[in-house]
Amino acid sequence: AQTVTQSQPEMSVQEAETVTLSCTYDTSESDYYLFWYKQPPSRQMILVIRQEAYKQQNATENRFSVNFQKAAKSFSLKISDSQLGDAAMYFCAYRSAQGGSEKLVFGKGTKLTVNP
Amino acid sequence: DGGITQSPKYLFRKEGQNVTLSCEQNLNHDAMYWYRQDPGQGLRLIYYSQIVNDFQKGDIAEGYSVSREKKESFPLTVTSAQKNPTAFYLCASSMIAVGQLSNYGYTFGSGTRLTVV
Numbered sequence: 001a002q003t004v005t006q007s008q009p010e011m012s013v014q015e016a017e018t019v020t021l022s023c024t025y026d027t028s029e030s031d032y033y034l035f036w037y038k039q040p041p042s043r044q045m046i047l048v049i050r051q052e053a054y055k056q057q058n059a060t061e062n063r064f065s066v067n068f069q070k071a072a073k074s075f076s077l078k079i080s081d082s083q084l085g086d087a088a089m090y091f092c093a094y095r096s097a098q099g100g101s102e103k104l105v106f107g108k109g110t111k112l113t114v115n116p
Numbered sequence: 117d118g119g120i121t122q123s124p125k126y127l128f129r130k131e132g133q134n135v136t137l138s139c140e141q142n143l144n145h146d147a148m149y150w151y152r153q154d155p156g157q158g159l160r161l162i163y164y165s166q167i168v169n170d171f172q173k174g175d176i177a178e179g180y181s182v183s184r185e186k187k188e189s190f191p192l193t194v195t196s197a198q199k200n201p202t203a204f205y206l207c208a209s210s211m212i213a214v215g216q217l218s219n220y221g222y223t224f225g226s227g228t229r230l231t232v233v
Contacts, residue, residue, distance in 0.1 A: 102210055107158055
């Protein structure tokens, strides 16, 4: 079974600075998808960014980018120019690419605090 | 607007009672999921369904039951057999791409906070 590990229960960053959240995963599959979700205090889950394992290029969405290291099974999230609205729980998630295996496996999350 | 609606937002259960959490989606998604969220535990999968009238147990199915009589609806019943039901429950849905690789993420509802009183 696949597992996702987020080793940083809490992180903090100064407004306008850059922060990196770590995620590692364990799988024997070669094709899969990785996601970062944000959960603000409203508790609504919001998709931040996604990465296909077969793509070598790291995904980027505005201020959010990932560092995907397939051999190391690492998938970190970098938030640039941090804003107060970035304060939230961040969850890393894994999804198999095998047909019929649509389940998302989540890490335990990292709570990000943004200091003004 | 398309989305997922969970109701109620807050639910209180007395000891020994069964309660049902509602989840409805109008996204025409094939798959639906129930997750439980506890502090420090992340999201844990309770049940999921990829097609009407079929569903599978997730990692923590004991004490829960589901049905999938309609594509749009996937209600979760928390039975009296669930010894520690106080938690935040999230419903989600996604498309399934049969025979193709899919990078679809989930669409989540806004959650139901269940408290035992």
